[in-house]
Amino acid sequence: MAEGSKEINLEIVTKDSEKIIKPEGLLLIDNEAKWVCLSEGYYNTSIYVCDENTGEILGRADANQDWSRAEITFLKHNQTAKVGVFNFFSEIILRNRIIFYQGIVIHAAAISWEGLGIIFTAPSETGKSTQAELWTKYKGARILNDDRPALRLDNDKTYVHGTPWSGKKELFLNESAPLTAIILLEQASQNSISRMPVTKVVPYIMPRCFLPYYNQAIMEKCLNNLGQMLAKTPVYLLKCRPDFQAVELVHECLTHNAFQDTSIEIPPLTRVR
The missing domain is CATH 3.90.228.20 (Phosphoenolpyruvate Carboxykinase; domain 3)
Structure with a gap:
């Protein structure tokens, strides 16, 4: 929220899930984090990271078109990775949202x-x-x-x-x-x-x-x-x-x-x- 303003510039919602579903859409970036252009729904971009040994998705972040709202999903049974996953995704979200504020x-x-x-x-x-x-x-x-x-x-x-x-x-x-x-x-x-x-x-x-x-x-x-x-x-x-x-x-x-x-x-x- 901007200082002295009631306008919310960026909203991040977090939740836990027993299993994180792989997003459906066009794969844009295939590195440590995978970026997907979502084919339908409110969110436009999805990013997820996997356990390098098991391939299980540890966390997923979905953002709307201008990155003003994002949802981060954590794997419920792996709370030890929660802080690292949040820091990783929140930085990416901020980096993209700030572009819309010059x-x-x-x-x-x-x-x-x-x-x-x-x-x-x-x-x-x-x-x-x-x-x-x-x-x-x-x-x-x-x-x-x-x-x-x-x-x-x-x-x-x-x-x-x-x-x-x-x-x-x-x-x-x-x-x-x-x-x-x-x-x-x-x-x-x-x-x-x-x-x-x-x-x-x-x-x-x-x-x-x-x-x-x-x-x-x-x-x-x-x-x-x-x-x-x-x-x-x-x-x-x-x-x-x-x-x-x-x-x-x-x-x-x-x-x-x-x-x-x-x-x-x-x-x-x-x-x-």
């Missing part, structure tokens, strides 16, 4: 420093968490989320939000900050930083975002959200070591550019095929 979830480490939001993003094991922790050590920053923060447009500004899903370290805050910079990381023997033109940013950013590949219409909405965010946020490539100098390079860029108008016009993003 948002997107990104694989990154997000910090709040002096009221400004900064995110560090790169492939896994590149040093996102390390850079965030260096900022807490040297600049007194606070970690909003160590792994999967949410970005959302609000009154033409982008804000970065902490979410409850943050990887192994479980570092997150129920807070937000206006997004001031996106830092793309690359490990290097020497520290350097450069502002990236938006035309070169997209191939770096899109693989880091949780995109709705299962549905073209929702994908277009998601990419529109991302395009508006990138048009208003400076993006830097930081080639770095895990040290104080890397922090200082970013700090210098922020102190020179944080309050400048960085809005530019970019063409709509298109789906990578």
